[in-house]
Ligand code: UDP
């Protein structure tokens with residue numbers, strides 16, 4: 403079963419066309435399906451239009467938010483309330499092409515867990531969008547080790563199983579392929595169509611760039627250090643203490659061999675700064691270690707993922 407998920411924030415002019423197109427495409431594909439429209443606290447007529455559409459569409463479902471909580475939350479809510487084993491998020495503004503769903507599913511069925519859409523011919527303004535996202539995509543693929551051209555494209559196809567353990571925050575729906583790969587999923591991409599936005603306004607300004615950059619830090623940290631934060635905090639702390647030690651040596655050499663008074667150099671300052679920050683970093687690392695343990699142990703979460711248990715013959 404296919405679950406198509408649409409995050410919607412003030413898209414009243416686009417919904418009727420989108421749902422009609424989706425119905426046509428999904429009928430054509432011939433697999434059982436549902437469309438989950440998530441109204442992310444729209445304050446235009448979007449919800450009313452959806453409610454009217456539901457009357458005629460048995461396979462359309464609506465999830466509503468009272469307040470605007472962002473595209474990532476909307477997509478998460480859709481996924482968590484879906485029944486399909488194939489999940490397809492798609493934008494509600496007609497910038498993605500529903501006809502691409504067929505290609506995505508064909509590729510998924512060749513044994514992939516994630517097929518990501520690549521808007522090769524992106525129809526957004528060059529400087530504020532396309533260029534910025536090219537740089538972001540390059541950065542993300544460098545730090546994550548998952549080579550994709552277009553993380554930001556909403557239109558992707560996922561096997562439900564790979565999403566089971568993934569929780570998303572902030573702007574992180576773009577990182578699902580990365581989490582999937584870290585859990586051993588097979589990830590690939592295909593080119594998809596992209597259209598200019600004809601109705602309504604884009605919901606994002608430049609502030610998204612900062613959010614995505616900060617999220618890249620989070621993802622890198624989670625990837626490498628989430629279970630061992632002491633390695634990054636403590637590593638930094640040890641580096642500073644080493645710097646402190648060298649500064650002391652330099653200061654003593656200058657004093658006793660070159661007869662240069664300690665306070666004629668910035669070294670005493672450097673020594674105090676590096677010492678205090680070094681110790682603090684290590685202490686913060688220890689705190690973070692406690693946090694991580696609380697996270698896993700309070701929820702009885704294992705800090706590893708088992709993929710299969712073979713021949714365990716559990717007795718009931
Ligand atoms: N969206 C949402 N909640 C938000 C912002 C956006 O559900 O807070 C939806 C929006 O209605 C659209 C999709 O997410 O269906 C993508 O948004 P938009 O087209 O504004 O982003 P862009 O294409 O400009 O990156």
Ligand code: MG
Nearest residue numbers: 493495497599
């Ligand atoms: Mg858009």
